Amino acid sequence: MTDSPDGTIADLGEFGLIDRLSLGTGSAKQVILGPGDDTAIVAAPDGKVVITTDLMVEGRHFRRDWSTPIDVGRKAAAASLADVAAMGAVPTALVVGLAAPGDLPVAWAVACTAGLAQEAALVGAVIVGGDVASADVVILSVTAIGDLQGRAPVLRSGAKVGDQVAIAGRIGWAAAGLALLTRGFRSPKVLVDAHRYPEPLYAAGPAAAKAKATSMIDVSDGMVADARHLAIASSVVIEIDTSTWVIAEPLQAAASAYNVDPREWMLTGGDDHAFLATFPAKTKLPKNFTAIGVVSAVGDAGAGVMVDGVWSAAVGGHVHYL
């Protein structure tokens, strides 16, 4: 037993925990059958579904002393929801796996599920099922499905020479927040909160699709790393020009306190889940997108990314197993 009024998940047992977590699940018009049977059933009016899965592991992607359970739930959901939006689709449903130590307070698991549901609700999606198991640390697996609503998906492979490169959403904030937390700071709050949970501009994904974006990617590994994914998939060079960037004030302040270049966080930081996309040169960029570069032809050096005219070799971003 713990001090938690609800006790631990070991006290509750597997079936009791599933019952409690079911409170976080929801109904919506696209849900034909919700939780409680062998599977859920979700409408796919377009005759197809987009599907993606992400893992989030305590100690690697979040720390329970840095983030609230609601933060952790929001962050785990956002990773998959942003992937769906980056195809130009609208998320419809999530299924969630929660592996956790037996001494995890029930209240933590319930709040985490609430965070997942809260993030999903931002895009009209709901949790329709899940599984629980015991493990030494908290591990969340989130699978999202979504609906293209009749649109063609925006792939990584469609960037064309001459296209504009544009981005929607904050970049570098989560990386700056992590740098602050790692050094023992808890402020500026806006930056540490950006590490705790991203705030993707989900609507920018479908909006880019409607504006005939030629390619798009969810920036989860870092802008340069993910631009390279686009460049390689499209067999082009992506040229990023940082000279016109407006550096957000909190990033400037934190960077000058640490005597670093804030552009490093912006170029290599993942976890903000911005949307990086390419559009034909004459397209008026949709709301929230800012131009950051152009697509040029592959030369002898092959596909890749140039930043301010220099080849970028850095992989950047969050690479595990190093």
Place this chain on the structure above:
Amino acid sequence: MTDSPDGTIADLGEFGLIDRLSLGTGSAKQVILGPGDDTAIVAAPDGKVVITTDLMVEGRHFRRDWSTPIDVGRKAAAASLADVAAMGAVPTALVVGLAAPGDLPVAWAVACTAGLAQEAALVGAVIVGGDVASADVVILSVTAIGDLQGRAPVLRSGAKVGDQVAIAGRIGWAAAGLALLTRGFRSPKVLVDAHRYPEPLYAAGPAAAKAKATSMIDVSDGMVADARHLAIASSVVIEIDTSTWVIAEPLQAAASAYNVDPREWMLTGGDDHAFLATFPAKTKLPKNFTAIGVVSAVGDAGAGVMVDGVWSAAVGGHVHYL
């Protein structure tokens, strides 16, 4: 570095590992877009999808010294595929999360993915995406989606008084195999193999739907525990009669060696992923289904399960967090 010719997953790095595991992914006519973009895209010709997710944790659901990586992959896939089949649907695609220690040999991860793909191939499904992360033990999350092919789903809630209760597939074999392995034995091989990977009769799920089964469940928690799920969802009593059961020879032999009643394994053992279903009294049972009882009306004691005329209070099966 290890002795493994391929090294460890830490040697390979996240992106290298994803590339290697992509070899286990496949294409099929229902796959509109395979792995490599922000999401996959899978056909849902029925205008809806069934979806389910399962976690499998090393040390809880499998041990690397008892099971090959192919066994582990097969078992992880089977849990989700059987859930899809238990709705009367046909699985179309899997997405997989693999969390594992950095010193896991690449060859283990690749073989595990091959096991997942091999099991999926039994029903025409393919792996279309995944994620990897580091963790202290191997954890697999498998999400399956499937197609009802125009049929109504078979829910847990449709059992009617007077229905036959029937089961398709082995029961108790995995529990017997686990009992043997726990006691240090590796034979009879057919039983320990049943623990290592189930062999669900997947086709029995859609066949039951076509035969107008009134309710159905994948037996993963144990026959009695899962019969209770059906009974409660349907507000009925399920009466199981073991007197006519034919006990399979390997179960008889193992049970007599341990001086236990093999019916215990059959009533409470999960992990075989048999299909428990109810059918109208006059329905000719589809192939592979055997009658094991009848559905009767709820009395003062409420919904539940009776075995040989005695109320069964045992939850049975695999309950974590105890």
